[in-house]
Amino acid sequence: MQDVGKLLLIIGVALVLAGLILYGAGDRFTWLGRLPGDIRIEKENFNFYFPITTMILVSIVLTLLVRFWQYFK
Numbered sequence: 001m002q003d004v005g006k007l008l009l010i011i012g013v014a015l016v017l018a019g020l021i022l023y024g025a026g027d028r029f030t031w032l033g034r035l036p037g038d039i040r041i042e043k044e045n046f047n048f049y050f051p052i053t054t055m056i057l058v059s060i061v062l063t064l065l066v067r068f069w070q071y072f073k
Contacts, residue, residue: 022029037053
């Protein structure tokens with residue numbers, strides 16, 4: 001169970017750091033979530049947003065980071 005605890009702590013610290021970076025960056029990441037290919041439907045009483053391109057981009061970046069980490073581990 002100690003390994004699970006360490007993993008949860010690492011994930012928590014990573015989320016806090018990502019939150020601080022996004023909070024501190026302000027308007028520099030406004031393009032994130034508004035990429036071409038993100039689905040946005042806005043009608044009078046209905047809003048639907050599905051950031052598929054953003055999710056693919058984040059997935060690729062995270063995959064590269066994990067593979068980089070495993071390569072040097």
